[in-house]
Amino acid sequence: MVRVASAYVSSPEVGEEVAQDTWVAVLEQLDRFEGRSTLKTWIFRILTNLAKTRGVRERRSAPFSSLNLRGEAQGEVEPPESFLDADHRWSGHWAVPVHAWPAPDEQLLSAEMGERLVHALDALPPAQRAVVALRDGQSLSSREVCDLLEISESNQRVLLHRGRLRVRRAIGEYADRLVVRA
Amino acid sequence: MNRDEVRCRDVVALLTDYLEGALPVEDRVALEQHLLTCEGCTAFLAQLRTSIALTGALDQEEVAPALMDAVLALYRQRQST
Structure with missing residues (x-):
């Protein structure tokens, strides 16, 4: 998960935070999981969305190669x-x-x-x-x-x-x- | 790919397309015929498959299956209530 998240953010450390946030979001949003995709795909969807948002926010403050x-x-x-x-x-x-x-x-x-x-x-x-x-x-x-x-x-x-x-x-x-x- | 003279360099370049089932049938046949007679490319394909399997074994450990199961169990529990 960190490897995927890190593709969007400035460092593996931030990727690690995104991965942790993902599990929190998974538990919070579990009621919204409709079983249309596999649970794993749904979790990775949350991960990439969080990572993208985090990456955009980071770029506003500190530019890096995206x-x-x-x-x-x-x-x-x-x-x-x-x-x-x-x-x-x-x-x-x-x-x-x-x-x-x-x-x-x-x-x-x-x-x-x-x-x-x-x-x-x-x-x-x-x-x-x-x-x-x-x-x-x-x-x-x-x-x-x-x-x-x-x-x-x-x-x-x-x-x-x-x-x-x-x-x-x-x-x-x-x-x-x-x-x-x- | 020049199907008359298949070179190992071309075969290596197409191996992921081959494994993905994304090659046109003529290319797939030419590639498989090359593999029949080329030990180097056959060994390389086996190495690639092993490398893919090792990556899978490693990453499955990282997203703990137990954690995934726990989330799934929680989901089912919420659905049934």
Whole structure:
């Protein structure tokens, strides 16, 4: 929740406050929940509304870079992985072998992996972080996330893809070491 | 995507669209055929799926399911009164 809220406000600390306010609002407004969406989606709707309001208020007093949904979805993605150069016979194919990771039930779920994952998610640009947190973190549907963040399906997929590649790369350094040791 | 010569770089760029079921059928078929013969892309897709699953496992812990259940129980209780 803090990850999603932080996309709209100036700092994770303010995001934390918004997340707490959300639970208060959830309990206060519970009578208004009509069961048309899932409870989770309804809670995230309250969260994004509170975060947006808070973000607007903050910007009036202290300007900061706000949620840049379109900007983050535009432009070429820098190729995150290693592919062979254009002049190579196998241009565009893997330059280094890609190894399968161990099954995610053993070492991959270690505390160290958890820390790396948290760090990777928190390091994502705000819009990517919000989309990854809602889709992969909270298992919300593509439609629900587009509605919540007011973005198109295609922008949502671009943000999700870029975010996922960054997260995979960040935990990949650790996971690849497990492969070597195994 | 040039379907005659599918490159790993193009496959990686399309993996989220693939997982979302958002690829045109010709692209999906070309991508799946590439996966049949490319160990690197197959391993990369598996890594991406693992990474997504780990993100899910982590964040589910953060929005405590118990808290969610408690709110839901409260809601049902209010509805029945």
